Amino acid sequence: MANAKPTLNSNELEIVFESIGEGAVVVNSEGLVIRANKVALSTLGYNESELIGQRFIDKVQALNIDHKKVNTFKRPMVKAITTGKPAYEYIYYHGKKPDLTPVFVSASPIIKDGKPIGVTEIFRDISMEEAVDQMKSEFISLASHQLRTPLALIKTYSHMLLEGYMGEIDNDKRPAVETIVAATNRMNELISTLLNITRLESGSILLDIGSVDIVQIVAEVIKEMEIQAKNRSITIKTFTRGRSPLILSDGPIIKEVLANLISNSVKYSKDNGNVIITIRGNDHDVTVSVKDNGFGIPDPAKAQIFSKFFRANNIIQLETNGTGLGLYLVKGLVNELGGKISFTSKLDEGTTFKLKLPRTVSPN
Amino acid sequence: MSKVLIVEDDKDLNNAYSLILNHFGYSVETAFNGKEALRKIKQFAPDIILLDLLMPIMGGLEFLKQFKKDPTNKAKVLIFTNMENSPELTEAYELGAHRCVIKSWAEPQNLNRLVSDALLAR
Numbered sequence: 001m002a003n004a005k006p007t008l009n010s011n012e013l014e015i016v017f018e019s020i021g022e023g024a025v026v027v028n029s030e031g032l033v034i035r036a037n038k039v040a041l042s043t044l045g046y047n048e049s050e051l052i053g054q055r056f057i058d059k060v061q062a063l064n065i066d067h068k069k070v071n072t073f074k075r076p077m078v079k080a081i082t083t084g085k086p087a088y089e090y091i092y093y094h095g096k097k098p099d100l101t102p103v104f105v106s107a108s109p110i111i112k113d114g115k116p117i118g119v120t121e122i123f124r125d126i127s128m129e130e131a132v133d134q135m136k137s138e139f140i141s142l143a144s145h146q147l148r149t150p151l152a153l154i155k156t157y158s159h160m161l162l163e164g165y166m167g168e169i170d171n172d173k174r175p176a177v178e179t180i181v182a183a184t185n186r187m188n189e190l191i192s193t194l195l196n197i198t199r200l201e202s203g204s205i206l207l208d209i210g211s212v213d214i215v216q217i218v219a220e221v222i223k224e225m226e227i228q229a230k231n232r233s234i235t236i237k238t239f240t241r242g243r244s245p246l247i248l249s250d251g252p253i254i255k256e257v258l259a260n261l262i263s264n265s266v267k268y269s270k271d272n273g274n275v276i277i278t279i280r281g282n283d284h285d286v287t288v289s290v291k292d293n294g295f296g297i298p299d300p301a302k303a304q305i306f307s308k309f310f311r312a313n314n315i316i317q318l319e320t321n322g323t324g325l326g327l328y329l330v331k332g333l334v335n336e337l338g339g340k341i342s343f344t345s346k347l348d349e350g351t352t353f354k355l356k357l358p359r360t361v362s363p364n
Numbered sequence: 365m366s367k368v369l370i371v372e373d374d375k376d377l378n379n380a381y382s383l384i385l386n387h388f389g390y391s392v393e394t395a396f397n398g399k400e401a402l403r404k405i406k407q408f409a410p411d412i413i414l415l416d417l418l419m420p421i422m423g424g425l426e427f428l429k430q431f432k433k434d435p436t437n438k439a440k441v442l443i444f445t446n447m448e449n450s451p452e453l454t455e456a457y458e459l460g461a462h463r464c465v466i467k468s469w470a471e472p473q474n475l476n477r478l479v480s481d482a483l484l485a486r
Contacts, residue, residue, distance in 0.1 A: 145446050145447055148446035148466075148468040149467075152377060152467040152470070153376050153377055153380070155468055155469075155471070156377065156380045156381075156384075156470065156471075156472070157376075157380060160384065160472060165383060166383075184468075188469060191468075208454070208457070
């Protein structure tokens with residue numbers, strides 16, 4: 001004999017709604033609040049009579065990570081009712097309380113007879129997670145800085161050995177010191193990447209605008225990549241075309257971007273490969289293209305190439321060094337500079353990355 | 365012979381920079397904090413100062429403030445630090461630093477170029 005299905009009467013359903021441990025709000029198709037549970041009211045600082053019957057999006061402001069107002073049509077609640085599909089977002093809510101509350105919002109349309117008649121929105125206060133994230137960022141910044149101090153010593157002294165400041169070294173010892181230099185450079189890149197990602201994600205990148213010579217930066221990056229390229233007989237050539245490569249921008253950030261692009265092209269080239277860097281200036285911008293005839297990016301990986309921690313399958317099989325952070329960082333930094341990054345690639349034929357930088361970037 | 369004052373609290377790094385700049389023919393003097401540096405500039409009168417930011421007794425920014433108070437001090441100041449993209453660098457520029465360089469990227473050749481470029485700059 002089948003058991004009877006357990007049911008709840010409307011009074012019990014009301015209690016269930018009230019007992020939800022996250023903020024829960026129900027609005028009708030016009031966005032007027034029908035129900036708000038205790039957690040929602042206490043998070044937003046309203047009492048029931050102040051919120052019920054009011055338009056939720058008028059009573060509760062939504063702000064993005066930069067604390068700018070979120071466009072009405074982009075609010076999860078509005079998206080859910082207009083598209084008939086659930087919508088999710090990390091935003092800040094500003095209700096009656098003076099402080100902003102970081103929340104993760106999930107808004108689902110209430111569908112009756114195939115039509116959306118309202119929205120149920122659940123939001124979770126993520127202040128604690130945000131504080132932990134902030135601590136994590138501060139830790140990475142401090143750790144990166146502390147790691148750099150001994151690294152500066154290793155780098156300076158190994159170069160001094162290599163370049164004969166302490167007397168000539170035997171040729172059979174030279175590769176060992178070159179390995180130390182290459183490893184130090186890699187460690188330096190890793191630290192820079194960590195530091196910059198932390199800053200990018202916490203919105204604290206400060207642009208330091210000055211006159212930047214793209215040709216000179218490319219030359220510096222190539223110099224740092226010299227040993228790595230030489231060991232695998234990879235040739236790097238640079239061509240300059242069109243107008244002056246001088247722009248007003250942030251030199252160290254551009255160097256970080258170009259170091260990532262050029263080191264990728266060397267890393268993902270086959271032995272004896274060629275890397276061709278072309279710098280082209282016109283009235284409005286300077287474009288740097290970095291072309292290799294290496295392994296290329298498989299078609300299914302192309303859409304994810306700028307995602308955090310993403311590494312294409314053909315590359316994971318080849319070598320294990322790599323964090324999947326480089327292009328994620330490049331994309332973020334290029335955005336900060338008001339530039340554009342794009343690529344074309346064919347498997348086993350090679351990849352070309354194109355970096356377009358405006359002649360003048362306005363400080364953030 | 366151009367004169368360079370190295371202000372860096374890490375003894376080994378201070379020593380390395382001295383060796384390199386001596387090699388390129390500069391006259392070099394060293395200090396291990398801002399206070400010592402302020403004392404040394406009086407007799408040594410450097411053309412260039414390589415300045416670390418985080419140092420005990422007196423840090424780089426405080427040194428720069430004191431240094432710029434005296435208009436007879438003409439040396440160009442190159443900041444050598446491991447803090448990139450930080451508010452301290454912005455402040456250093458505002459206080460009149462000539463350039464800021466990340467220490468762990470500096471190579472001997474670069475060090476020579478940085479100093480000679482700074483000497484040539486107006």
